Each structure stands twice: as C-alpha cells, then as structure tokens.
Amino acid sequence: VIGAVPDEESRELPFWSGAREKKLLIQRCSKCGRYSHPPDIVCSECGSEEFRYEEVSGDGRLYAMTTFRNVPDGAEQPTIGVVELNEQRGLLLACEIGPEVLAAGRPMVGDPAQVRFDHITEHDLWVPQFDFGGGQGDSEA
Amino acid sequence: MAQDHGWAGRNKVAIVGAAVSSITRRTERPLGGLVREACLGALSEAGLGVSDVTGVATYPFPGYFVSSPRAGVDLVGVPWIVDHLRMENLRWYSESNEGLIGAGIIEGVNAIISGLCDVVVVWRAMSRVSGRSNFGGPRPGTTVSGDAQYTLPYKISAGVITHALAYDRYQQLYGATRAEMATMVLSQRRKSSLNPQALYGDRKLTFDEYMEARMISDPLCLYDCDVPVYGAAAIVLTNAERAKDLASRPAYISGVSINTYHVGKVVGSFYMLQDRMAAGGATAKRLWKTAGVGPADVDVAELYDGFAPSTWYWLEAAGFCGEGEAHQFIQNGTIEVDGALPLNTFGGSLSEGRMHGMGHIIEATRQVTGNAGPRQVKGVELAVVFDGSPLLRGSALALSSTD
Numbered sequence: 001v002i003g004a005v006p007d008e009e010s011r012e013l014p015f016w017s018g019a020r021e022k023k024l025l026i027q028r029c030s031k032c033g034r035y036s037h038p039p040d041i042v043c044s045e046c047g048s049e050e051f052r053y054e055e056v057s058g059d060g061r062l063y064a065m066t067t068f069r070n071v072p073d074g075a076e077q078p079t080i081g082v083v084e085l086n087e088q089r090g091l092l093l094a095c096e097i098g099p100e101v102l103a104a105g106r107p108m109v110g111d112p113a114q115v116r117f118d119h120i121t122e123h124d125l126w127v128p129q130f131d132f133g134g135g136q137g138d139s140e141a
Numbered sequence: 142m143a144q145d146h147g148w149a150g151r152n153k154v155a156i157v158g159a160a161v162s163s164i165t166r167r168t169e170r171p172l173g174g175l176v177r178e179a180c181l182g183a184l185s186e187a188g189l190g191v192s193d194v195t196g197v198a199t200y201p202f203p204g205y206f207v208s209s210p211r212a213g214v215d216l217v218g219v220p221w222i223v224d225h226l227r228m229e230n231l232r233w234y235s236e237s238n239e240g241l242i243g244a245g246i247i248e249g250v251n252a253i254i255s256g257l258c259d260v261v262v263v264w265r266a267m268s269r270v271s272g273r274s275n276f277g278g279p280r281p282g283t284t285v286s287g288d289a290q291y292t293l294p295y296k297i298s299a300g301v302i303t304h305a306l307a308y309d310r311y312q313q314l315y316g317a318t319r320a321e322m323a324t325m326v327l328s329q330r331r332k333s334s335l336n337p338q339a340l341y342g343d344r345k346l347t348f349d350e351y352m353e354a355r356m357i358s359d360p361l362c363l364y365d366c367d368v369p370v371y372g373a374a375a376i377v378l379t380n381a382e383r384a385k386d387l388a389s390r391p392a393y394i395s396g397v398s399i400n401t402y403h404v405g406k407v408v409g410s411f412y413m414l415q416d417r418m419a420a421g422g423a424t425a426k427r428l429w430k431t432a433g434v435g436p437a438d439v440d441v442a443e444l445y446d447g448f449a450p451s452t453w454y455w456l457e458a459a460g461f462c463g464e465g466e467a468h469q470f471i472q473n474g475t476i477e478v479d480g481a482l483p484l485n486t487f488g489g490s491l492s493e494g495r496m497h498g499m500g501h502i503i504e505a506t507r508q509v510t511g512n513a514g515p516r517q518v519k520g521v522e523l524a525v526v527f528d529g530s531p532l533l534r535g536s537a538l539a540l541s542s543t544d
Contacts, residue, residue, distance in 0.1 A: 065309055068301075109314065123282070
C-alpha cells in the first residue's frame with residue numbers, strides 16, 4: 001500500500017534506508033536530544049545545527065485516524081493514521097492503515113501502536129507502517 | 142520580556158463601509174468585475190468615492206492553487222484593481238498572505254493611525270475550480286522529496302485530511318458526536334435564510350440529511366465543509382474623526398490580533414489538535430488584551446467555519462466555554478440570534494459560501510452597526526471575529542458600536 005514514492009535521492013535518507021534494515025530511524029538533535037520528524041535543519045528547541053539519526057522503539061499510540069472518501073467513484077478510499085511515538089510528546093508519524101488491520105476492528109485514539117515494515121515490491125521500497133493492538137508483523141505487498 | 146500595554150490604536154480606526162458582490166457557484170463574469178462591484182459598493186455605503194482612497198490591501202490567494210494565475214480572472218491583486226478602478230491618489234498598498242485577510246486589515250489600520258492614509262479599501266476575491274476537487278493528490282508512484290516524502294506516501298494528499306484527523310481526535314477525547322455538530326450546522330443554515338446574499342439561504346437542511354450525508358474524510362461530511370464560490374467582498378476603513386462625518390454608522394476597531402504561534406515543522410503540526418488550541422488561545426488572549434474586554438462582554442461572535450470543527454476550536458480557544466466543551470455549549474439554543482451567544486448569524490461560510498473570513502467580518506460590521514436586517518441581534522455593542530482555522534492563518538478583530 002503506497003501513494004507517492006520518495007525519489008531516488010530521498011530514499012537514501014535514513015528514514016527510508018533504515019526501513020530496509022527494519023529499523024525506525026528518526027532525526028535527533030545532537031545537543032539537546034529533541035527528535036524532529038520531518039527532519040529539521042536548525043533545532044527549534046536549542047538552535048543547534050548538528051543532528052544524528054537514532055533508532056527509536058517504534059512503539060507509540062494512535063493519535064488520530066480518518067478515511068478519505070472524496071475520491072473518484074470506485075477508487076480506493078485510504079485510511080490514514082497518525083501515531084505519536086512514545087519517545088516524545090508531539091512526535092507524530094503518518095501511516096496508512098490497511099484493510100487487513102481494519103478487519104480486526106477500528107483502532108481507537110490512544111490504542112498502542114507498533115511499527116512494522118512493509119516491502120513494496122513494485123518500487124523495491126521498505127515503508128514503516130503500524131499495527132495496533134495485536135499486531136500483524138512485517139509484510140510483502 | 143516584551144512590554145504589554147494593551148493597544149494604543151483602540152477605536153482610532155473604523156469600518157465605514159462593507160459590501161459583497163454576488164456569491165455564486167459559477168459565473169460568466171470576470172472575478173475582477175466582482176471585486177470592482179464590492180469595492181465601489183463599500184465606498185458608496187460611506188458616501189465616499191475612488192478619489193478618496195489613499196491605501197489598498199488584499200490577500201491575493203484565490204482560494205485554490207493555480208499554476209499561472211491570470212490577473213483579473215483567477216486572482217485580483219493590487220496592480221489590477223489600481224488600473225481598473227483608476228486609483229490615482231494611492232500612497233500605500235499591501236498584499237499579505239498571513240492571517241487570511243487579517244494581516245491586510247491590521248496593516249491598513251496601522252497605515253491610518255500613522256497618518257500615511259486616511260481611507261483604505263481592503264478586499265478579498267474568491268474563485269474556484271469547477272467540478273469535484275481534491276481527488277487525492279498525485280497518482281500512485283509519483284516521486285516526491287522534501288517534507289512531502291513523509292506524508293504523500295501515506296496518502297495525506299488534501300488539506301481536508303489534516304482537519305479530519307484533528308476532528309477525529311477531538312471527538313474521541315471529548316466524546317463529541319456528529320449529531321452534536323448537526324445542531325450548529327443546521328442552526329447556521331436556518332440563519333442563512335435571513336441573509337439575502339447567502340448561497341444556500343433557500344436550501345433547507347434536515348437532521349436526517351446531515352446524518353446521512355456523503356463523508357468527505359471521516360468524521361467530516363459534506364455539510365461540514367464550506368462551499369467554494371465565486372465572489373468578492375470589500376470593507377472601507379478610515380480614522381475615527383472622519384468616520385463621524387460619513388453617511389454610514391462606524392464599526393470601531395477596538396482590538397486586533399494575529400496568530401504568531403508557529404511550530405518548527407508545520408507539516409506535522411497540521412494534525413495536532415493541541416497546536417490548534419495553543420495557537421487559538423494565544424490569538425484570543427491578545428485580542429482580549431488589545432480590546433480591553435473578555436469573552437463575557439461579547440454580544441455576537443462570527444467564528445471561522447471553513448471546516449465546521451474550527452468553530453468549536455475557536456469557541457474554546459477564545460474562552461466562550463472550556464476546553465472540550467464546545468460540542469455541548471452550542472446545544473439548547475445558545476447560539477441562536479436570541480441566544481446567549483449568537484454565532485455565525487449570517488449562516489457562516491458553510492451556508493453563505495466560502496469567502497475566507499470576509500463574510501464573517503462583514504456580518505460583524507453589520508451587526509455592530511445595526512444593519513443586519515431580520516437577523517439583527519438586539520443591542521449589539523461588541524462583535525468579534527475569529528478568522529482562519531486557529532493554527533493556519535488565524536486572526537481576530539473586535540468591533541465596537543461606540544468609541
């Protein structure tokens with residue numbers, strides 16, 4: 001399940017290259033430790049211009065969810081989730097919640113989320129996504 | 142630490158004219174013609190003419206993204222209107238993209254207080270793409286870079302999705318329901334029947350129709366989204382001394398505010414309900430400070446409803462009710478014309494059409510000057526407008542009937 005894909009240069013950034021190794025890498029300020037996603041160039045907390053990427057737990061909670069229905073007749077209606085990672089308040093990652101997850105019941109705000117990594121064969125791209133509650137595990141698509 | 146003395150400009154400038162062109166879903170007329178009509182209408186209400194105008198301001202964004210906009214057709218900026226209204230006495234102009242039209246109004250107020258201008262016209266022109274829009278952004282497989290690589294692969298392809306996410310969170314945190322939102326949307330539709338310029342004034346909307354409406358992005362349905370239109374609106378500002386000698390009754394600008402709350406990376410914050418509340422709270426706090434009043438003093442409130450939940454966020458951020466309480470506060474007649482807090486008395490953008498906040502400003506002006514006709518709230522001394530969604534281009538105005 002994927003919409004647009006990151007271009008050749010972008011997919012070498014740690015967020016995507018880390019996903020190839022099933023690691024969720026998030027940019028973190030080298031000075032004050034604040035995480036930024038999307039990555040920043042100057043830390044909005046302390047002004048530092050030095051960052052590193054760190055592997056995070058991949059655990060969080062569902063922040064909000066919607067199904068976008070304003071699509072052409074018959075087209076897929078994607079369900080989009082936002083997950084707040086446990087590492088930092090307001091550290092939000094988008095995800096797409098596939099029909100296989102929804103089939104197990106609609107996740108609710110605050111439900112525990114665990115990262116998983118999906119392989120998009122067509123683009124040879126690994127994409128961080130989330131499971132809620134039970135968990136489905138990594139998948140090939 | 143910045144010093145805070147309220148606002149020395151309180152009541153020194155007034156809105157002395159307000160006019161709206163026809164508001165339609167489609168029109169054969171050029172957008173520039175609608176702007177001309179609105180500007181001349183607002184001037185004529187004050188008994189002023191084009192030769193009196195010494196300053197102009199607008200927020201030129203036409204309401205949707207167009208790659209090479211044609212002046213006078215897709216957007217109406219300052220050069221076009223200066224040419225086509227033959228403005229020969231201008232001393233100052235501004236095109237600002239912040240606060241919807243809020244920044245332009247505040248700049249106009251400042252230009253008058255400084256003595257640079259004495260009569261300023263501020264307009265807003267809206268146009269739309271025909272047909273159903275927002276079909277879900279780029280095709281699957283399109284390549285992206287920059288911040289979009291963290292949203293578009295996950296199909297966050299339209300502004301409405303970020304609003305829907307915040308509303309979903311609001312509903313679940315506070316136990317709010319669509320049936321509660323129906324109360325507000327239906328109330329606004331009823332009020333619009335008393336507003337001759339409202340696009341949907343003659344279209345009744347029932348509770349069942351609302352509950353069964355097509356969903357745009359859960360939990361936002363069709364009737365929670367404002368209606369894209371062709372239309373133009375304009376107001377005329379002048380100083381308080383001159384205002385007293387004009388044909389119209391002045392609405393004194395007693396307070397102004399604009400959103401200054403920005404988080405480092407805007408793309409992520411769009412989802413964030415708590416950022417919306419923080420931004421709205423900061424905007425409201427400064428409005429009350431500049432105007433020297435509080436929410437309990439307000440006789441009528443016009444709160445932006447580009448998406449219906451924005452109105453709830455403003456009710457809470459401004460302190461009309463507590464956080465998480467707006468869904469209950471608006472029940473039981475509170476927001477009707479004769480209620481404790483008459484709200485969006487012209488029908489809002491949901492029923493009048495998407496004038497990007499200018500509809501709210503013009504209605505507040507009419508209410509405070511006693512020109513609201515059959516929907517006039519009794520004895521209005523103070524009207525407030527909170528414009529924009531709180532986080533995205535929020536701004537606020539307080540209007541008083543006396544100086």
